Amino acid sequence: MIVCVAVVGHNNNPLYLQSFSDDGNTLKFHYIVHCSLDVIEEKVSNSRRAGVNLNETFLGLLYPTEDFKVFGYISNTKVKFVMVTTDQDSRDADLRNFFRRLHAAYVDAASNPFHVPGKRITSAVFAEQVGNIVKSFGIPAPV
């Protein structure tokens, strides 16, 4: 189950964070997402140094903890997408697809002329889209 989805701006500022866990404790996800930025930075700098995977936006597993997993994705504009899941096994293709759709939703939200770049995303439409993406995670998209 996906318990949290977050969008983080290129200055590492939170743009959007939605918890899908039912215990009402969103703050712990703030913490998890915030700390995962360390790992994202590490991955990005490592791949840059290695000179490989420069075009790869999907960052893969960030946190291998016992209880939850954190996956990351980074756009070309250094906007980061982070997802926290309690599933122990997720298919790579599902994850990639999830992040691609999330990215597209973000692009839509950012294209809104009333959205101030670098500010929190307040669009209800975006929230709804994210909710749909989360719901349909793991379900093969209809052809």
Next chain:
Amino acid sequence: MATPPLPQPAVAKKSPERLIVAIEDVNDLWESIRGNLEARVPFKKASLNNKARNLVLVDKLVVEFVQTTDARLRRGLPGEQSLLSYGFRRPYAWLIVVTCDDLDEYKNLLKPRLKTIVQAEDHEWFIVFVSKATTDSAVKISKRVYSRIEGDFSSKKRERCCKVDLHGPDTSVWEEIELKIVECIRYSLDRRVQYYEEEVRKLSENRFMPAWNFCNFFTVKESLAFMFEMANLREDALREYDELEQIYSETVNAPHANTSAFGGLDAGDDCAALLDGTRKPVSQFAADGTVREFDFRQYLFSRQASLLFNLLRPAEVSGRGHSFIILFAKILTQHEKDLPFCMREIWVITACLALVKATSRRFSAAIVTPDTVKDFYRLQGDLYSYARTKLMRLADLIGYGHNIETSPCNSAALSMLPWPRPAVWPALPPDISRVQAKEQISPPKLSEGLGRLRKQLSLSPTVLLREANRRRASLSVGNLAEMLDLSRLSLKESPAADAADSAPAPLPPSTLPDEPISGAHSSSPEVLQKQNSIEPPMKLPEVQAAAEHALLTSISDETLRMALSSVEGFEDFFLELTRAAADNFHRSWRKRHGVVLDGEVAAVHYRRGALDAAAKLYEKVCALYGSEGWHALLVQVLPRLSECQKKLSDWAGYLSSCIKLLSLDPGPISNEDRSSIQAEIVKLAHGGLPVPVSLDVSTLITFAARGGPPLELCEGDPGTLMVTVWSGFPDDIIMDSLSLTLVTTFTADEGTKVVKSVDAPVLQPGKNRVLMTLPPQKPGSYVLGVLTGHIGQVKLRSHTYCTTSAASSKGGPPDSDDYLSNEKPLRTVLEVAKPRALVEIKPAITKGLLFGEPQWVGLIVRPLNYSLEGARVHISTGPNLQFLSDQTALLEVSKPLLAEANAPSSTDIDGMKTFHNMLENGDSLNTDDNVNGILDYDTDMPQHLLMKDGSVELPDWARMVASVLWVQVKADSDDTLCSHFSGDPHLSSPPPSPKKVPLMSPDSQIKGLTTASSANGPHATADSLHESLQHGTTGQGHVLPNGSLVSRFGMKTLKVKMEFGVSRSRLYERTIALQFTHPFRISTRIVSRGNDGRFLLQITLNSQLAAAVTIQSANLLLQPGFAHVNNHEGHPTPAWLLPLSVSASSECALLFAIRSDPVTAKDGEYEVDYHAARRVNRSSNRILAKYFSVRQLSEP
């Protein structure tokens, strides 16, 4: 392969072992060469084949020389099992040491024996011939024997002999022997590896057969690994273990896996043995035929770790270890029901700490890449924080949860971590005092002050009580709910759903308080059912006490037991782990991880009262969260920091924290809280602060200038500047004062100016408009600098100057994010111009004014792009100019365009045009009808202004437009001039011949006048205009370029002073020259002279007027000695000449017949006087000469 089995070693295999080289000491010579050989161990350059059959250079190959008579090589019986288990231990080379100094002896005794030895076993051997010969003959014989041996045992393919000369000088032979030994080892190794691989292959193929036994496979595979390890081929050995682990996992996870006992039930098993391969005799696996997963996995890891340590790769041990611990923890979770209580948590803690300890001891940052170093520390940090998490879980379980900070970090770690789910919850200890102790633990006090802003986060995944009770008794839902009231934790899940969740495995704890937990599953359900009915549910203190008791009795790790036996012990251990994790994260550049854990360290400091240390660490955390805008997290830390600062009396810090709290996103803090924070700030500001405090409120108060072009001011002018201030305070905030610095953009010197607000402002939440007073500024462009507000002792500074943004246009405060303001262009808000002329006053008319008549003088007041609001004009006159200081002046708009159309010259256009208008509207001023008919222009009414004491104030409408101020003056005739004329010697002499009076052209008028006057100085201008006609003509205005006055030609001066600008601080002064003149210039000429003393005097009147005049009458007053002919009383001759109309600027002449009158003559002087009465035709007293010339020309 018919290899005789090796004897089984007495001790279970222990690694690392050495390769054995067997010594067949035929002639008891071993001791004589032993020293030389053993000195070469370990062999430096041994080339061996690895598993892939590639030659690799092994340095430090350790071998052990064992004589064949040694017990180790002699014990045991042959067997297939032992061949596989121990075959790899057999000697890898056989050294046959012989000597012989007699050919016959060799042939008869030694050779057959050697043959026996080399053929007895299939092993790699070679012969060392030791020569003890000292004499030449003996050397010769030994040489001969050796050559025979070579002939008998060496082949062309392979040299199997070498000769050692004990007394010879040559030492290279030892090297040769070493090479030979290595060669033998290589051959042996290759053959054995091949053999074992074949075995492994066979076993692997049969892996899915029912009778397959992993233990056999493991034995063979591990033997292979041992062999590689002995040969220093550790990479290959490691690979064997990796494969072994993989195959083991496959075997265990296979769907029809033979589920044997998991293990982990032995004493001391809770203490991880992942680096200690010797704790359990793994060789027993083979004997028992079963592999206990718990032990075996740890054993495998310990073997891998030890190989990696030997390969000098401790960082890899960390990495593998971290994954292994996580994996193993999961496996433990699967078997939790069969394991002792909290086994998993304890195991993880001990495993992490053991791993950290072992790896950090072996790790050296000097020999690895920086990336590896970072990675290593990161893993250490991960391990520490993993252990920390589990420690917190245990502490929470036994009732130390109040000592754990409910931070997001801990909540994230714990709230998704399930409670232990043992088969049976531990029973209550017999000692009731423990329960009482737990009951006395009071729940944490809610923080006072700002601490209430912190959310109480859950640290527990579900309710501990239910978890505990479910595992000891089936409770009804009603009981459960009742019981939960005692819990400090909230119930989220539905109890009913939970009760139906899983079958409980209850145990009557009261009856069996000391029974080992592992025996629980043997209880029969019927018995349990019966006991349940009388079993009351445990309460939370009981649960905690039971857990504590169980843990303290079961934990074998001393450190951990100490840590859990008291709150202080727990806190110390917790602090140690947290600090270590934070340090390692900092070293690995994971600043966020590190700083957040610093915050956890701070929490412990705070609880212990070390506020200074806590504040320092909290500051770091706040800075981290604040810099990246994680307000939700910041609000969890900032109140705590502010509490520390408050208690430390760090008022500046405390206020700054309050300001930060206020400037956070409004979401996490309620409005009431925000208001109370503000009240706190104000209260402190107005008292209670020992020293003034300056606060940066850039995030809370932002300001901007009004949009549009910058305010423009003239140098030295004060002004006001409108500034928009956004206040983020929740309520109105009353400032004592508000000031703003203005920064010049272009001048480098003394860059800033401070301006203050008009009055002490009250900033409302949101947008405010504040008027700032600008004192006179130096020229330059100014931008907004820093806004400073004062409240009591507190100075609030805001540096955030914002341009318009989308957010602010919506009414909210504008962007204050640093990264958005980086590229903001500086917008000039104030331009102060350089000193320049601001106003110009010119006369509309300067010349052609008539003496003795009230004349209207026009002053063109032209503001030069500067407001003349409230300006006052003060006029005073020079000598001989009368000016009525209290009069009604006229003011009207100057209309340059109109004037231009009507004037041939551009000079004084304004004045002229204005004048036209005056004429039009000046009926009350006796304007002639003709003029009205001709001038048909704009009909703006001139405004009547009352002048007092020579001063008049300009009305508002005149502040930006050029206007003409008309005032009346009257010039007296110049007395001195007059008397001078009277006594002019020319007049007393016979009049000069008439001169031509120059024509008056507008440009040359002055000149003409001058010439004429000088030539005809005595003409009777002075006192000549006695008639009281009000409307004289006026001359054309003219100002000399240099401003000097030609006073002797009737120049009078008018001083104009203008006070203007803000509060009339500016002064404009000017002296205006006015030229007054008489209507006519008079010259005389004697036209003809009779013999009788009569003569005809021609008086030429040269009109100085710009209008036609009619001379009604004229008489000439004569001095004594002259008389009029015909006694005409001085009327001209002929009398019908009068009235005479004189056009503008024309001349006419009157003739007078005069005779000398000796009777009246006194001094021979005469005086000519005339009295001209005229009536001005179609003119007013204000008509310009120039105008008339134009108008009359155009007249039909």
